Amino acid sequence: MIAPRSQLRLESNMYKNAKTWNPFKGCGFDCSYCFTSFRLQAKRQMHNCAECYEYRPHFHPERLRKISSSPIVFVCGNGDLAFATFDQREAIIAEITRHTRRHPQKTFYLQSKRPECFRPHLATLPPSAVLVTTLETNRDRGYEVVSTKAPLPSERYRQFLDLEYQRKIVTIEPVMDFDVDIFASWIINIAPELVYLGFNSKKKPKLLEPAPSKLAKFTAMVSTAGIDILGKTMRGLDMPGVVRPQAGEVGDAAEYPQPNEDQSYPVER
Numbered sequence: 001m002i003a004p005r006s007q008l009r010l011e012s013n014m015y016k017n018a019k020t021w022n023p024f025k026g027c028g029f030d031c032s033y034c035f036t037s038f039r040l041q042a043k044r045q046m047h048n049c050a051e052c053y054e055y056r057p058h059f060h061p062e063r064l065r066k067i068s069s070s071p072i073v074f075v076c077g078n079g080d081l082a083f084a085t086f087d088q089r090e091a092i093i094a095e096i097t098r099h100t101r102r103h104p105q106k107t108f109y110l111q112s113k114r115p116e117c118f119r120p121h122l123a124t125l126p127p128s129a130v131l132v133t134t135l136e137t138n139r140d141r142g143y144e145v146v147s148t149k150a151p152l153p154s155e156r157y158r159q160f161l162d163l164e165y166q167r168k169i170v171t172i173e174p175v176m177d178f179d180v181d182i183f184a185s186w187i188i189n190i191a192p193e194l195v196y197l198g199f200n201s202k203k204k205p206k207l208l209e210p211a212p213s214k215l216a217k218f219t220a221m222v223s224t225a226g227i228d229i230l231g232k233t234m235r236g237l238d239m240p241g242v243v244r245p246q247a248g249e250v251g252d253a254a255e256y257p258q259p260n261e262d263q264s265y266p267v268e269r
């Protein structure tokens, strides 16, 4: 299912207003870029929940009935559902199903870097549920700069591709250097209804990034295949087929330097 362009612009606006709903929090994949984003945010919970503060995977069943009112809901956006138990995920999905009956226009994003965790639940997901995974690159080599615990990109791709489910989104964020033909073929094979694309919005960690001309070739291939791409932190770059965020929208960070055409950022080790 591909959204028309006018709807995409609307979704781009809506992204700004999307909210997380966190009946489950925490993650054990320890991605390096998480320490400056989700894990840093979690430190605000020092006086509320020690497990949230430590970003340890844990369930908050008292939040099940407190679904965010926004049009798009990031389900457990501050964590990874791969660390929830089967029963915890089923309880969350049951709540989404109940809520969808009253609010059929809402969309729920369920994201994991181990997407096969959704396999036992495919039959119970309501149509409002979209499965999401992150693929920053197609390259396994060098991925340890992000994580040694998350499934490697090639394994994640295989898991996501193998899920027999209509509604999928891939988030390529923060984008890392890739092989154009291979990475584009992955995305086209998955056939997601949307791709989110963005550079690292933080100054650290420094990641090896694609040159703009390479990224443009990639977005042209993916968009030509009929897959829509929403830009997040694009650093002012226009790319073929990419709908840019509105001014002031989350992720349109301008302070980060533009990538050089012929020299990617060094990987910080």
Ligand code: SF4
Pocket (backbone or CB within 6 Å): 026, 027, 028, 029, 030, 031, 033, 034, 038, 078, 079, 080, 113, 150
């Ligand atoms: S998978 Fe997501 S939540 Fe888990 S450590 Fe990585 S960025 Fe953070």
